[in-house]
Amino acid sequence: MRKPAERAAIGRMLLALVPPALALLCATSGPFRAPQEKAPTRIEFHESEAVDLWFHVRAVAGSRATPIEALAPAVEAAQELHRALARDALAWGAVEGLLPGAERASDIVAAFVRAPESIELPGGAKAPVRAGAQKLAAALAQAEPAFAETWKEHALRTRAARERWQATVGPKERELIAFHLASLGMRDPNLAIPVYLVADASWPGAVTHLDEAGRGVCFVAVDTEPGSLLFETVLHEATHALDVATNDDSALGALRKKLEAAGHGPRDKLYHDLPHALMFVQAAESVRRVIDPAHVDYGESEKVYERMGASAEAVRGFWHDHLDGHLTLDQALDGIVASLEPAPK
Numbered sequence: 612m613r614k615p616a617e618r619a620a621i622g623r624m625l626l627a628l629v630p631p632a633l634a635l636l637c638a639t640s641g642p643f644r645a646p647q648e649k650a651p652t653r654i655e656f657h658e659s660e661a662v663d664l665w666f667h668v669r670a671v672a673g674s675r676a677t678p679i680e681a682l683a684p685a686v687e688a689a690q691e692l693h694r695a696l697a698r699d700a701l702a703w704g705a706v707e708g709l710l711p712g713a714e715r716a717s718d719i720v721a722a723f724v725r726a727p728e729s730i731e732l733p734g735g736a737k738a739p740v741r742a743g744a745q746k747l748a749a750a751l752a753q754a755e756p757a758f759a760e761t762w763k764e765h766a767l768r769t770r771a772a773r774e775r776w777q778a779t780v781g782p783k784e785r786e787l788i789a790f791h792l793a794s795l796g797m798r799d800p801n802l803a804i805p806v807y808l809v810a811d812a813s814w815p816g817a818v819t820h821l822d823e824a825g826r827g828v829c830f831v832a833v834d835t836e837p838g839s840l841l842f843e844t845v846l847h848e849a850t851h852a853l854d855v856a857t858n859d860d861s862a863l864g865a866l867r868k869k870l871e872a873a874g875h876g877p878r879d880k881l882y883h884d885l886p887h888a889l890m891f892v893q894a895a896e897s898v899r900r901v902i903d904p905a906h907v908d909y910g911e912s913e914k915v916y917e918r919m920g921a922s923a924e925a926v927r928g929f930w931h932d933h934l935d936g937h938l939t940l941d942q943a944l945d946g947i948v949a950s951l952e953p954a955p956k
């Protein structure tokens with residue numbers, strides 16, 4: 612989405628290009644509007660000191676490291692909120708979805724006025740959010756001046772990661788995303804997917820939450836991922852945003868439907884794990900087939916497939932057969948579901 616001022620400038624530019632008679636007509640018949648082609652989906656990187664500070668504090672809070680003195684109250688507030696959220700990384704979405712646009716800690720303080728008072732955790736328990744989030748935001752504002760030095764070094768790291776993407780993926784980004792969308796049976800939702808690069812973050816190091824408009828916003832830590840892993844991580848998180856935007860009209864949605872029909876409904880772990888495994892497999896394949904033939908799956912190097920077990924291997928096998936043209940999308944998904952143990956009655 613362009614800013615209104617920018618849009619107006621573009622409108623004026625187009626107006627200058629049309630023949631005078633038409634321009635006159637336009638001038639008398641309301642604002643000139645050229646038919647606009649929607650831009651294909653792309654990644655829109657962001658770096659922000661406040662967002663970096665946020666994730667740095669969360670990373671320190673989740674580690675055994677002793678924070679520098681100025682950060683200690685913020686780290687403590689983050690630990691408190693983490694306990695209140697039953698240590699559920701995804702529950703943080705209730706507040707982290709409010710971070711986009713924050714440049715300074717004071718922006719986070721202002722945004723958290725809109726945080727929900729409480730949320731319901733997956734188990735059904737209610738967790739208080741707003742008070743703890745506001746305490747954390749206030750502590751961040753106190754810590755911000757002392758963070759300036761760290762930020763200088765962090766900014767170099769996030770900038771280096773962005774430059775690595777631009778040098779290696781940049782020239783092929785359109786091709787990468789087009790292949791990824793086509794493989795997942797998605798129509799292009801014409802998104803500019805926001806990806807905040809941060810220097811460090813607590814487990815799992817990258818996450819996608821819904822922003823206030825219900826769009827996926829991705830946060831990716833850049834420090835532990837050398838080589839092409841960063842590219843897969845960014846694409847994987849972007850896939851979550853695409854999944855939200857395409858509203859089940861995709862291979863992911865079709866897999867969920869087939870799982871449900873086989874008795875593995877939303878309360879079944881497989882209902883969430885298998886589409887997620889498919890995201891891992893496809894993001895790795897997209898990077899390997901379009902960007903770097905030597906790419907090794909994040910799922911392999913970080914042992915995600917091993918932890919998921921046989922079902923992840925089934926996804927990999929059937930999906931590779933599909934991408935190689937041996938199975939239709941439907942046959943591959945049916946194969947995945949048929950390979951599962953029958954759902955408990």
Ligand SMILES: [Zn+2]
Binds near residue numbers: 847848851887890
């Ligand atoms: Zn994921």
